Amino acid sequence: MWMRTIDWSDEKGCITIIDQTALPSKLVLLDIDHVNVLHEAILKLRVRGAPALGAAGGFGVALLARSIRANDFKDYIKKLTEGAESLKKVRPTAVNLSWGVDRVLAAALTGKDRAEVESTALREAKALADEDVAQCRAIGEHGAKLLESSDTVMTHCNAGRLACVDWGTALGVIRSAVEQGKDIKVISCETRPLNQGSRITCFELMDDRIPVTLITDSMAGHFMRAGKIQKVIVGADRIVEDAVFNKIGTYSHSVLAKAHGIPFYVAAPLSTFDFTRREKDVIIEERDPEELRRWNATQIAPAGVPVYNPAFDATPMQNVTAIITEQGILEPPISFARLKKSSSQKPYIRDRTKGVQDGI
Numbered sequence: 001m002w003m004r005t006i007d008w009s010d011e012k013g014c015i016t017i018i019d020q021t022a023l024p025s026k027l028v029l030l031d032i033d034h035v036n037v038l039h040e041a042i043l044k045l046r047v048r049g050a051p052a053l054g055a056a057g058g059f060g061v062a063l064l065a066r067s068i069r070a071n072d073f074k075d076y077i078k079k080l081t082e083g084a085e086s087l088k089k090v091r092p093t094a095v096n097l098s099w100g101v102d103r104v105l106a107a108a109l110t111g112k113d114r115a116e117v118e119s120t121a122l123r124e125a126k127a128l129a130d131e132d133v134a135q136c137r138a139i140g141e142h143g144a145k146l147l148e149s150s151d152t153v154m155t156h157c158n159a160g161r162l163a164c165v166d167w168g169t170a171l172g173v174i175r176s177a178v179e180q181g182k183d184i185k186v187i188s189c190e191t192r193p194l195n196q197g198s199r200i201t202c203f204e205l206m207d208d209r210i211p212v213t214l215i216t217d218s219m220a221g222h223f224m225r226a227g228k229i230q231k232v233i234v235g236a237d238r239i240v241e242d243a244v245f246n247k248i249g250t251y252s253h254s255v256l257a258k259a260h261g262i263p264f265y266v267a268a269p270l271s272t273f274d275f276t277r278r279e280k281d282v283i284i285e286e287r288d289p290e291e292l293r294r295w296n297a298t299q300i301a302p303a304g305v306p307v308y309n310p311a312f313d314a315t316p317m318q319n320v321t322a323i324i325t326e327q328g329i330l331e332p333p334i335s336f337a338r339l340k341k342s343s344s345q346k347p348y349i350r351d352r353t354k355g356v357q358d359g360i
């Protein structure tokens, strides 16, 4: 039986997560009952993937609201706001973390007293998590129309149920197509350096009995040239008007896909869109050099060798064929001003499979 990647346990009064660092060898569940433990879990990628980080941000505020020690209500609100700010900074690139924190904090701050702040925060965080599942399902339904039976789809990193609360974005599209009876095969790039593709994507697709074959990141061009890949679908950590930020290596795949005339799709909820920045303004998280020098306890590079270790890269919008959202399919160039204006109501979205424009 499958469980949510991240959830709230009413019984224990804490966050529960699947510890993704233990996969694929063990399925370990963790109880998170303090915000410092949550910081560590986010930093170490025990919980990871943009939508799951949104839920972590939301539940994190609910956890903070219950655990803060304060002199009076004013002090309580100050500490809650400060704690929320520091949670947002743990991983700077995936916009969903700060989006989840901000959304739940804004709801919590409408509370008139501590009890109301606590209950409102938890209610909002649970709603956010439930909505994430529904959004992934909707992304799956829209995106499945783009896949044909007998397609082999390449994906990078993990944009599956383990990157979300459930179902997944890029893998959600594949799951929905399979659910509709389409015969889809997946090629998963291992996704160096932390191998979210080989460890997590392969694990969850095999668990669902969806055919998956593992390749190294550097094999993508070879298999595209050989005609073995019909489509590429990836998730996103932040989408700005001129670029899509996703796991390091995504940009190279987009260039290769373009060179071989292969559609390159991005699947993400509207909560991953950042209407305030452009590519140049986005901070790319730089991770610990030891992630490249060591694999578990084994040294795989000389000690002290200088290392670049950006967690993400930017794929220019010109390389993106379409973005699959919960409200439909967007084809670049996308007017962010127009999308933002209508995103709280009905977004301006063209569903290319219907050939109509909705929401205008």
Ligand SMILES: CSC[C@@H](O)[C@@H](O)C(=O)COP(=O)(O)O
Pocket: 045, 048, 049, 050, 051, 094, 156, 157, 158, 159, 160, 163, 164, 168, 169, 170, 196, 234, 235, 236, 237, 246, 247, 248, 311
């Ligand atoms: C649906 S998740 C999309 C992205 O968050 C995913 O592809 C990714 O890049 C995750 O990076 P990670 O560093 O594992 O959090």
